[in-house]
Amino acid sequence: MDMGMIFKRKQDNFLRLINEQTALTLKGVELLAEYMKTCDPKIVSDLTRTEKEADEIRRILIEELNKTFITPIDREDIHALTMRLDDIVDMINTIVSRMRIYNITGVDKNLVEFAQVIEESVKAVAQAIGGLRNIKNVKAVFDACVEVNRLENVGDTMRDRMLMELFENHKDPIAVIKWKDIYQDAETVLDVCEDVANIIDSIMVKQA
Amino acid sequence: MDMGMIFKRKQDNFLRLINEQTALTLKGVELLAEYMKTCDPKIVSDLTRTEKEADEIRRILIEELNKTFITPIDREDIHALTMRLDDIVDMINTIVSRMRIYNITGVDKNLVEFAQVIEESVKAVAQAIGGLRNIKNVKAVFDACVEVNRLENVGDTMRDRMLMELFENHKDPIAVIKWKDIYQDAETVLDVCEDVANIIDSIMVKQA
Amino acid sequence: MDMGMIFKRKQDNFLRLINEQTALTLKGVELLAEYMKTCDPKIVSDLTRTEKEADEIRRILIEELNKTFITPIDREDIHALTMRLDDIVDMINTIVSRMRIYNITGVDKNLVEFAQVIEESVKAVAQAIGGLRNIKNVKAVFDACVEVNRLENVGDTMRDRMLMELFENHKDPIAVIKWKDIYQDAETVLDVCEDVANIIDSIMVKQA
Numbered sequence: 001m002d003m004g005m006i007f008k009r010k011q012d013n014f015l016r017l018i019n020e021q022t023a024l025t026l027k028g029v030e031l032l033a034e035y036m037k038t039c040d041p042k043i044v045s046d047l048t049r050t051e052k053e054a055d056e057i058r059r060i061l062i063e064e065l066n067k068t069f070i071t072p073i074d075r076e077d078i079h080a081l082t083m084r085l086d087d088i089v090d091m092i093n094t095i096v097s098r099m100r101i102y103n104i105t106g107v108d109k110n111l112v113e114f115a116q117v118i119e120e121s122v123k124a125v126a127q128a129i130g131g132l133r134n135i136k137n138v139k140a141v142f143d144a145c146v147e148v149n150r151l152e153n154v155g156d157t158m159r160d161r162m163l164m165e166l167f168e169n170h171k172d173p174i175a176v177i178k179w180k181d182i183y184q185d186a187e188t189v190l191d192v193c194e195d196v197a198n199i200i201d202s203i204m205v206k207q208a
Numbered sequence: 209m210d211m212g213m214i215f216k217r218k219q220d221n222f223l224r225l226i227n228e229q230t231a232l233t234l235k236g237v238e239l240l241a242e243y244m245k246t247c248d249p250k251i252v253s254d255l256t257r258t259e260k261e262a263d264e265i266r267r268i269l270i271e272e273l274n275k276t277f278i279t280p281i282d283r284e285d286i287h288a289l290t291m292r293l294d295d296i297v298d299m300i301n302t303i304v305s306r307m308r309i310y311n312i313t314g315v316d317k318n319l320v321e322f323a324q325v326i327e328e329s330v331k332a333v334a335q336a337i338g339g340l341r342n343i344k345n346v347k348a349v350f351d352a353c354v355e356v357n358r359l360e361n362v363g364d365t366m367r368d369r370m371l372m373e374l375f376e377n378h379k380d381p382i383a384v385i386k387w388k389d390i391y392q393d394a395e396t397v398l399d400v401c402e403d404v405a406n407i408i409d410s411i412m413v414k415q416a
Numbered sequence: 417m418d419m420g421m422i423f424k425r426k427q428d429n430f431l432r433l434i435n436e437q438t439a440l441t442l443k444g445v446e447l448l449a450e451y452m453k454t455c456d457p458k459i460v461s462d463l464t465r466t467e468k469e470a471d472e473i474r475r476i477l478i479e480e481l482n483k484t485f486i487t488p489i490d491r492e493d494i495h496a497l498t499m500r501l502d503d504i505v506d507m508i509n510t511i512v513s514r515m516r517i518y519n520i521t522g523v524d525k526n527l528v529e530f531a532q533v534i535e536e537s538v539k540a541v542a543q544a545i546g547g548l549r550n551i552k553n554v555k556a557v558f559d560a561c562v563e564v565n566r567l568e569n570v571g572d573t574m575r576d577r578m579l580m581e582l583f584e585n586h587k588d589p590i591a592v593i594k595w596k597d598i599y600q601d602a603e604t605v606l607d608v609c610e611d612v613a614n615i616i617d618s619i620m621v622k623q624a
Contacts, residue, residue, distance in 0.1 A: 062618070063621065066618050066621035066622050067621060097576065101576050101579050101580050101583070102583055103580075103583065103584070160305065160309050163309050164309050164311075167309070167310055167311065167382070167386070168311070173381035173382050173385065173589035174583070174589050174592060176382060176385060177385065177589065177592060177593065177596070178583070180385070202270070202274050205271065205274035205275060206274050368513065368517050371517050372517045372519075375517070375518055375519065375590065375594070376519070381589035381590050381593065384590060384593060385593065388593070410478070410482050413479065413482035413483060414482050
C-alpha cells in the first residue's frame with residue numbers, strides 16, 4: 001500500500017468520525033426544537049444521551065488525531081473542528097439543563113423562535129461539513145458558511161430584542177436573571193455555529 | 209523577483225492590513241469615550257459602522273493568510289493578532305449596545321473614567337503594533353506592552369471598586385444586574401487589550 | 417555537548433518551571449480550602465502573593481519558550497499547559513476576591529464542599545504533571561487525568577444542585593446574583609483543571 005492510499009484512508013476515517021459527530025449534533029438540535037415546543041421532560045434524557053454519544057466520538061477522534069503523524073487537513077483545523085462541533089451539542093444541553101435548574105416548565109414563544117434559528121444554523125453547518133469530502137463542493141460549502149454567519153446576526157438581533165423586552169416588562173428580578181441567562185445561552189449556540197463555519201471556511205481556502 | 213522580495217511584499221501587505229484595523233480600533237475607542245461623556249445617540253451608528261469596517265479588514269486579512277504559504281511572522285500569531293484586535297472593537301460596540309438594550313441614557317461618571325483607561329490602553333496597543341514594522345523599535349514595543357498590562361491591573365481594581373459600591377449602595381436588583389454587566393464588559397476590553405499585547409510580545413521575542 | 421544533551425537540558429528546564437508552577441497552584445488550592453473553612457482575612461493576602469508568584473513563573477516559562485527553537489514537547493502544548501495552569505490559580509483568586517467584593521464574610525457549607533473537590537482535582541492535576549518527567553508513568557498519568565474528568569462531572573452536579581436550591585429558597589434577588597456567580601466560579605476551576613488534564617493527555621498520547 002503506497003502513501004497516497006494511507007493518506008486517503010486516514011482522510012476517510014477523520015471525515016467519517018466528523019460526519020458521525022455532525023449527525024448526533026443534528027439529532028441534538030431536533031430534540032431542542034421539540035423540547036421548546038412541548039417542554040416534554042422525556043426529551044431531556046434523550047438529549048443527555050445524545051450529548052454523551054457525541055462527546056465519545058469527539059474523544060475517539062482526538063485520540064486518533066494524536067496518534068496520527070500526517071493528516072489530510074491541518075491537524076489544528078481538525079482538532080478545532082471536532083472541539084467546537086462538540087460545543088454545539090454541549091451548549092444545547094446546557095440550555096435545557098438550565099431550564100430544569102431554574103424550574104422553567106412552560107413553553108416560551110421566544111425560545112420556540114430561537115430554537116428554529118438554531119436548527120437552521122446547525123443544518124447549514126451539517127451541509128458545510130458534508131461538502132468537505134469533495135473539493136468540487138467548494139461553492140456549496142462557502143454558501144452554507146455564509147448562511148451560518150447570517151443566522152448568527154439574526155440571533156444577535158433576536159437576543160437583543162428579547163432582552164430589551166425582558167428589562168422593560170418584567171418587574172420580578174429573579175425572572176430577569178433566569179431569562180437573561182437562557183436567551184444568552186441560546187444566542188451562544190449560534191456563536192459556536194459561526195466558529196465552526198469559520199473553521200470550515202479556512203479548511204476550504206487552504207485546500208483551494 | 210526573488211523570494212526575499214516576495215517575502216518583503218507579503219510582510220508589508222499584512223502589516224498594512226493590521227495597521228488599517230488598528231486605526232479603526234482607535235477610532236472606535238474615541239467614539240466610546242465621546243459616547244460616555246455625552247450619551248449622544250448619533251455616536252451609536254458611527255460606532256456600529258466602524259465595527260463593521262474593522263470586521264471587513266479582519267476578514268480580508270484572514271483570507272490572505274489562508275492563501276499564503278510563507279508569512280513574515282508566524283501564521284498563528286498573525287491570525288491571533290487580527291482576531292483579538294477585532295475583539296477590542298466588538299467589545300466596545302457591545303458596551304454601547306448593552307446600554308441601549310438596558311435603556312441607560314444618562315452619563316455615568318464611572319463609565320467616563322473607565323472609557324479613559326480603555327482609550328489609553330488601545331493607544332498603547334496601537335503604539336506596539338506601529339512598532340512591529342521595524343525590529344529596531346523593540347524597546348518601544350515592549351514598553352507599550354508593559355503599559356497595556358499595567359492598565360489592565362488598573363481596570364481590575366476600578367471594576368472591583370465599582371462593583372463593591374454597586375452592591376453596597378443600590379437597593380434595586382434590576383439596576384444591580386444592569387451595571388454589573390456593563391462594568392464587567394468595560395473591564396473585559398482591557399483584558400482583550402492585554403491579550404493583544406501578549407501576542408505582540410511573543411512576536412517580538414521570536415524575531416529578536 | 418551534543419544535540420541530545422541540549423535537548424535533555426531544555427526538557428529539564430521546562431519541566432522544572434512547570435513543576436514550580438504546579439507547586440504554587442497546590443499552595444493556592446490549600447489556601448482556598450482553608451479560607452472556605454475559616455473566612456480568615458489574613459489568608460487573602462497569602463493567596464494574592466501566591467497568585468503573583470505563579471504568574472511570574474508562567475511569564476518566565478513563556479519567555480523561555482519564545483526563545484527556544486526546539487522544545488521537548490510540542491511548543492503549543494507547553495504554551496497551553498502553562499497558560500491554563502495559571503488560570504487555575506487565577507480563578508481561585510477570583511473566587512476569594514469576589515467574596516470580598518460581595519461582602520460575604522461568613523462560612524458557607526456549600527463552598528467548603530466545593531473547595532474540597534477543587535483541592536482533590538488540583539492534586540490529581542499535580543500528580544499528572546509530576547508523571548510527565550518519565551514515559552514509564554503513562555498509566556499513572558492517564559489515571560490522574562481520568563480522575564480530573566470525574567471530578568469535573570462531580571462539580572457540575574454540585575453546582576446544579578446548589579443553584580437549584582438557591583433559586584428555590586432565596587427570596588432576596590441580590591443574594592441570588594451573588595451566590596450564583598460564586599458557585600459558577602467554583603465550578604469553572606474544575607473546568608480549567610479538566611482543560612489541563614486534556615492537554616497532558618494529548619502530550620502523553622503523542623509521546624507514546
